[in-house]
Amino acid sequence: MHSAVFLIEFGAIILALGLLGRLAGRLRFSPIPLYLLAGLAFGEGGLLPLGASEEFVAIGAEIGVILLLLMLGLEYTASDLVSNLKTQYPAGLVDMTFNALPGAAAALLMGWGPVAAVVLAGVTWISSSGVIAKVLGDLGRLGNRETPVILSILVLEDLAMAVYLPIITALLAGVGWAAGGLTLAIALGAAGLVLFVAVRFGRHISRFVSSDDPEKLLLVVLGLTILVAGLAQQLQVSAAVGAFLVGIALSGEVAEGTHTLLSPLRDLFAAVFFVFFGLHTDPASIPPVLLPALLLAVVTACTKIFTGYWAARRAGVSVKGRWRAGGALVARGEFSIVIAGLAVTSGIEPRLGPLATAYVLILVIVGPLTARYTEPLAQRLFGRRQVPAGAVPAPRSASASSVEPVPVKSGESAAVDPVEPVDPAPVKSGESAPVDEQIG
Secondary structure, eight states: OHHHHHHHHHHHHHHHHHHHHHHHHHHTSOSHHHHHHHHHHHSTTSSSOOOTTHHHHHHHHHHHHHHHHHHHHHTOOHHHHHHHHHHHHHHHHHHHHHHHHHHHHHHHHTTOOHHHHHHHHHHHHOOOHHHHHHHHHHTTOTTSTTHHHHHHHHHHHHHHHHHHHHHHHHHHHTOOHHHHHHHHHHHHHHHHHHHHHHHHHHHHHHHHHOOSSHHHHHHHHHHHHHHHHHHHHHTTSOHHHHHHHHHHHOOHHHHHHHHHHHHHHHHHHHHHHHHHHHHTSOGGGSGGGHHHHHHHHHHHHHHHHHHHHHHHHHTTOOHHHHHHHHHHTOOOOHHHHHHHHHHHHHTSOTTHHHHHHHHHHHHHHHHHHHHHHHHHHHHHHHTTTTSOTTOOOOOOOHHHHTSOOOOOOTTOGGGSOSSSOOOOOOOOHHHHGGGSOOOO
């Protein structure tokens, strides 16, 4: 009887997630808010609390985090990561400063303590690469001049996670300075070693893992990833960091084949992860933190727009492209939930989980809207002020006039201005991969 109840409950969850994902696809926005709401409905205090299948959902959620980070690592090569670190680190520093500080300040103002401040700083800092990638593809902006700038910031945030996650893992575990420093040293050493090995011997590693049989390739990569993630967690390093490093070490055809094979599994278990996070959040606890979440969302949406504008300006992108870059970075999603989930599990602050849920729900819905309308709104408000007095527009060259504009779907004409066409910039292989459609 127990197994029958488990199958019924878990089957109902998967079916509900599939229907919610289909609904989100028709409405053309991220399914993450619907998955979170489903978790709230199935959790304690919800409409239909789960019983038998909750333990399995918890294991599936942990696998979902591992697969999210593995797939993210597969998107980048080690050489691309090193190149981004060298050229775009100022933009990464600006991004961290202006988007992490509001979260930390909010936690301290609410009296949650320094550990919760570090956690909430990460929640407000990291943008959702999955949501942003999907929005860029939907708006037809993959070839725009500002797109490499956006991707560079996302890559730097992903790299920062390899350092940040071990820090908060140590803080949440309550270890001392010596143990925490050792954990961070192990994480940095592992990350540096993997990058070195991936740059020097990446082809040999990929050749060893490679297989013409999809079944064998899937089993080897998935088994290796979970094994490394478990070893990393045993060493007090985040399992997600271990999975991310495995993804970086694989490249070429192996990475492409693994991405194709694991994408459905990632989508399934990542959806389970978002449901699991919602299961541990009491719906009645959200209304008291809704106002702080809304204020924090407004502040950090503005700071993300500033970050994208500054980074695109530094890269020599036109004014319109700067606004588009800023608007595209607003969405938060999977990483914010992963960070908040660690804090909820440790039980440091009961209100942090509901605040993070409300915050992500707001920005994952607002993010696609800011990506689409920030640039036309800015042009309407500041357009005349941004043209220097006496400036004469340069005549178009014959080659420029012959470039066909990127086709834009109905309702998205504001993405590209017909008077000032954006010359599509070549996107490197390591930078085009993150815009594959991902969960969230």
